């Protein structure tokens with residue numbers, strides 16, 4: 001790649017992005033953590049551990065990853081810093097694990113730990129504002145989807161740089177944002193993308209573009225209702 005006469009912030013960022021990209025075909029496996037105790041209670045945010053079903057998923061995921069990546073020389077497992085993703089990765093052995101704060105779930109600020117019904121009842125203006133514009137709505141003392149998308153930039157650059165497979169174990173809002181980037185979905189659709197529990201989305205990056213496969217390893221026992 002030859003680079004000449006680059007000046008200014010945006011051209012500099014574009015060059016940085018391009019020199020970090022490459023076309024080695026490799027899979028990226030995206031999955032939410034196994035069902036958590038807060039998923040069972042319908043509570044948003046928090047840092048709870050896994051339910052029994054979530055623990056079953058973590059073991060199923062480990063054997064899937066072992067089979068899927070057994071022919072690969074290297075691979076890595078990325079989680080957030082929240083225990084539900086770390087516990088989901090726990091049974092996977094033989095690959096390095098990396099924790100990223102940037103992969104933590106959307107910060108629900110003053111609504112953290114509430115159910116959607118409690119938000120509707122106790123904070124009706126917040127509930128209504130989020131319903132009207134979920135992409136731009138920022139929880140008081142928390143984040144919006146646009147904030148999440150922005151903080152994921154270093155994760156995306158690192159994913160583009162990898163030559164080996166990566167398993168990303170993260171959260172609903174974060175995975176909607178990452179998936180939208182790879183699947184080239186419009187910004188407005190990001191908060192509505194389906195990322196079910198207990199399902200692996202395999203993205204294959206290669207010279208001919210991006211291919212996708214979904215593997216549902218088990219049913220989500222308590223699918224969380226969305227706003």
Ligand code: F6P
Pocket residue numbers: 039043044045046105106108171172173191224226227
């Ligand atoms: O309910 C699970 C969860 O990961 C919450 O922790 C988070 O607030 C929510 O999903 C994000 O999804 P939505 O943007 O649809 O509320």
